[in-house]
Amino acid sequence: MKRRQGWLFFIIFLLTFSIYLLINFPLQLGLDLKGGSQLTLQLVKEDGKVTKEELEAVNAVLDKRVNNLGVAESNLQTLGRDQLILELPGEQNPLSASRILGKTALLEFRTQKDNTSSQLKNLQLQRLKINDLIEQFKIGDKRNEETSLLLIDDLTKIENDINYSSNNQQLFERLFETKKYISNEIANLFNKTDLSGKDLINAGRRQEQTNNNWEVSLSFSNDGGNKFAEITKSIAGTDKLLSIVLDGESISEASVGSQFINTGITGGAATISGNFSAENARELEVQLKGGSLPLPIEIVETNTIGPLLGSKNIVRSLYAAICGLIFVGIFMIFNYRILGFVSVISLIFYGFFNLALYSLIPVTLTLPGIAGLILSIGMAVDANVLIFERIREELINGNTLIRSIDSGFQRANSSIIDGHITTFVSCFVLFLLGTNFVKGFAATLGTGVVISLFTSLNCSKTILRFLTTYQSLRQKNLYLSKSNPL
């Protein structure tokens, strides 16, 4: 008896501790409950075998970029061997984030090859033309078939001039593919140097004084500054240009004046002015600050949830959970009377312990997570039903109340443990292999199974023992329903 009382105090202590935890460490809600955007990023490697180091390196670079995005409480995590999950709470349009994160942002400085001036001039001219077409396309009336036909005509001319044809059927995509091709071709007219994005220590952006365009400023490390001086010195005063290449596309070409012929451009700073809009300049700045990605990534999933929908989801889930609890409680009390009452109390304990464990681990609560929690209510009661049925049989067989309770718990033990283990196995596998979405379900159902083992075997028993210390609660008929349903 004394040992049981010890348990009683222990359980009450756990309950108080759980409530304390819940007050001080509120539950973390997933994006489907509070609104925001979630992006799944896939590392792209040809043989598909991404190493742990590569994943970490990509994670580190993206982490820096994410921090510069300026979204509060953003969260970047690795998922499996080759994916990352980025959560942007409150963000309703992940377009800019996706552009910033998706680029490899490999910055190179290249010097022009010999005898390529005429080719370069032609390509630069074509690039101007295509930029012009893109502008026209953006402001043009898209419903007007004539305008798009004119654009297609012009585009085909450019494509013929550079011996290229895009396979894409969509005009918009075709324009960009052709532009990319031209920028690639320009970059190919230049020789690589040993100066790259790795030699940067910072990047910034500012508006050009002459027009509305933006430029991106670069600060080199000591070593990078020296390299830059060397490179500019080698082409100063010649007709060779310096090209700044981002991800294989030349974004800006510039000449180096003859005044730098002796020292090159010193001071360890440079600017890129390539017709940037404010947004583009910001994107490049963030990318350069974070450094280039060791492996390219692709955004394979985007999920955006409005804040109103999130709060609706919370209310709906709460209704479902509370109604579930109430109806299950009514059902149990109706069928098992005092025993049913005990199971309701232990269910309440169960609920608190579960939530407390979520804030302790911590488990982020998502919609599938709530489904797991609600489902686990049913499974927690399952254990109680097993025990109570055994107790009932013992009572019908004429055993005393205390003995019936003891052997009821004892005999139901192995079935309960078996059942919990099989469910736990499923959860474990789901958690290991599942997607983020699925993991939420596996986590809550899994913790539910573990806690239910404790509450159904221990809490119910302790509460029952406590109740049976009262003489008035020891009548057998309080434990057996008069009419036997079924």
Place this chain on the structure above:
Amino acid sequence: MTSFSFNLIKNKNKIYGFSSILILLSLIGILYSTFNTSFKKPINLGMDFIGGNELRIERSCKEECENISPDAVIEKLKTFSNNKNFINNIKLQIQNNNSLISIRTSYLTIEESNDLISNVDKILGPLNYESKNTRIIGPKLGKKLLTNCATSLLVSLFAISLYISIRFDKKYALFALLALFHDLLIVFGIFSWLGVLFSIEVNSLFAVSLLTIAGYSVNDTVVIFDRIRENLKKNSDNYNKTIQISVNESFRRTFFTSITTLIPLLTLIIFGSYSLFWFSVSLTLGILIGSYSSILLAPSFLIKD
């Protein structure tokens, strides 16, 4: 002492017949779905597995939202959009008194998806952006998710089988697993039919529900087999009769636990978010079938002629 009596020995063949019919219907559904539908798959795979773009958004109307047919909206979208490819495969529904718009298309980039929303706003606006829900899944991820789900299912079925065969002797383990596959096949078959008849799709939560059903069904069967073993130890004279008694003794328990699990699921179906609707439905079906198979089908396997 049992308050319930069911003659398992006599009704064994009826149970076999009933299960055979269910399995046959499921197989027909699966085969029909594989060969006679546009999707050519055993089950209608949803966006999670094939990629695509899903948009749900509410209209903010002052009073009642005006009625507009989905076809008219699609026609208008055609004239508004730069990229006309996706229009051919668009599915557009307007629900809840014309107030909720849901659109499914093939894979779009974020930019194209934003364009789509602003075009929808022009046609059906103003929209309530606070209620927006968009999901974009690339086709590559879809394939990965599908293999992922299939592996999870196989691995955990294997793990459960392993546990059961250690826990019970071979005969019991085999029968418990047969009952389990019976349940999974039927739930799968029902969703094949739902896909064929009502174009209901399955997503990754469906795989999760199958796994949960597996755990539940095995759990249920284990409880009954435990009871049978226990009773056979006490009384091995009349083998068939003992099994029948054990089943009747366990009946109340199985019935009650099914109900206590079904109650929360029904509240989820009624109150829960739409994204959990079909998940709850498949769990409900699985638990109904799982309870039937563990209390009636699995013990029938043990009955000797």
